[in-house]
Amino acid sequence: MSTTAYAITIDDETVDISTAAELVVALDVLQGQHDRAVLGQLRPHLAEVIAGPRGLYATLKVLVPDDQKYVIHALGADLVNVVQEAGALRDILAMLAEPDVEVQLIETLGVEGLRALIGTAEELAEVLEWVYGDCDQLVLNLLGAAFLKHLLQNGYDLSLILHALDHTSQQKLLDMLGWDSVLLLVHDRRDLAYLLRALPSETSKHLLEHFTKDQLWNLIRDMRGWRYLYNYLEAEEAAYLAKVLEVEEYAQ
Numbered sequence: 001m002s003t004t005a006y007a008i009t010i011d012d013e014t015v016d017i018s019t020a021a022e023l024v025v026a027l028d029v030l031q032g033q034h035d036r037a038v039l040g041q042l043r044p045h046l047a048e049v050i051a052g053p054r055g056l057y058a059t060l061k062v063l064v065p066d067d068q069k070y071v072i073h074a075l076g077a078d079l080v081n082v083v084q085e086a087g088a089l090r091d092i093l094a095m096l097a098e099p100d101v102e103v104q105l106i107e108t109l110g111v112e113g114l115r116a117l118i119g120t121a122e123e124l125a126e127v128l129e130w131v132y133g134d135c136d137q138l139v140l141n142l143l144g145a146a147f148l149k150h151l152l153q154n155g156y157d158l159s160l161i162l163h164a165l166d167h168t169s170q171q172k173l174l175d176m177l178g179w180d181s182v183l184l185l186v187h188d189r190r191d192l193a194y195l196l197r198a199l200p201s202e203t204s205k206h207l208l209e210h211f212t213k214d215q216l217w218n219l220i221r222d223m224r225g226w227r228y229l230y231n232y233l234e235a236e237e238a239a240y241l242a243k244v245l246e247v248e249e250y251a252q
Contacts, residue, residue, distance in 0.1 A: 006049065008041045010034045017042060020055025027062045035067050039074070046071065047078035053088030057095060065098040072104045079105075080113035086123035093130035102135045111142050118143070121157035128164035136169050145176045155191025158182065162198035170199065183210055189225045193232040201236040208237075213244055220245070 005016035010030065017023050023042070027035055042049060050056050050071075060068050075082055083089050089109075096102050109117070118124050124143075128136050140148065152158050158177075162170050174182060186192050196204045208216070220226050226247055230238055242249045 004045075004048070006042055006045050008038055010037060017049060020050045020052075020059055023049055023055075024058050024062055027059070035063060036070065039067060039070055043074045046074050047082055050075070050082055052082060053084050053092070056082050057088070057092055060092065061095055065101050068096065068098075068101045069104045072101070072108050076108065079108050080116055083109070083113075083117060086117045086119065086127060089117055090123075090126045090130055093127060099132040099135060102131055103138065106131070106135060106138055106142065111144070114139065114142050115147055118151070121151055121153070121160050124151065125160040125164045128161065136165055137172060140169075140173060140176065145178075148173075149177060149181055152177075152185055154187055155185045155195045158185055159191075159194035159198040162195070167200055167203075171203065174203070179207075179210060182207070186219065189220050189229050192219050193229050196229075196237055197232045201234050204234075204237050205240055208241060208244065213246070216241070216245060223247070 003018070005018040007014050007016055008026070011034075015026060017026060017038075023038070026038055030038065039046070050059055056071075056075075059071060063071065072079065083092070092105070093102060096105070106114070118127065124139075128139060131139060143151075152161075161173065165173060186195065195207060199207065211219075220229055226245065229241075230249070233241065238249050
């Protein structure tokens with residue numbers, strides 16, 4: 001929290017701002033008429049005044065999109081230190097309504113900022129859940145294939161991320177990772193089940209085609225494992241896999 005008060009002058013009236021709460025009050029009182037003037041006068045000190053993720057959330061929430069972008073751009077390299085954690089990034093993205101503001105936020109964080117904030121597959125999935133349009137691909141591209149491979153420990157991790165993406169973005173992610181890397185994430189029937197649940201039938205079939213019958217049985221282990229896996233399958237997937245495994249499908 002800032003300990004220094006910074007004077008701003010609007011219509012010959014001067015007030016001191018030292019915290020995000022005081023900034024939000026000032027912006028509310030002005031009702032958008034002089035927001036940019038306030039932000040412009042505070043620009044060199046915005047990181048200090050906003051201080052942390054709660055302050056950033058509260059400030060952005062009372063601003064129109066153009067002014068939201070102004071604040072994000074003004075914070076620049078300080079943005080990652082203000083956001084502090086992936087959960088805060090998720091909450092801010094969930095609040096933002098305009099894709100171009102999200103793009104500004106993500107691009108300002110950049111490669112190093114995103115990598116500093118996102119430490120698990122679950123955190124990445126939560127961030128991706130709240131981005132629009134091409135922003136999901138922007139996040140993945142900035143993180144890069146090498147970082148994503150390091151982040152993913154198993155098929156369940158990958159399934160979390162896949163669930164946050166549309167089918168087109170899912171395929172782009174799989175292409176980024178490469179099927180060889182994807183297959184290495186499948187350690188057991190749980191990994192296989194969650195991946196099949198996350199993917200559309202055609203892509204699931206393509207995944208299964210990379211395994212031999214023996215490899216699939218090593219993952220599934222026994223008929224109990226087959227019953228477990230069956231509950232995660234769509235009809236087309238179940239029929240294909242039953243044929244490969246040479247077992248009967250189970251009626252629901």
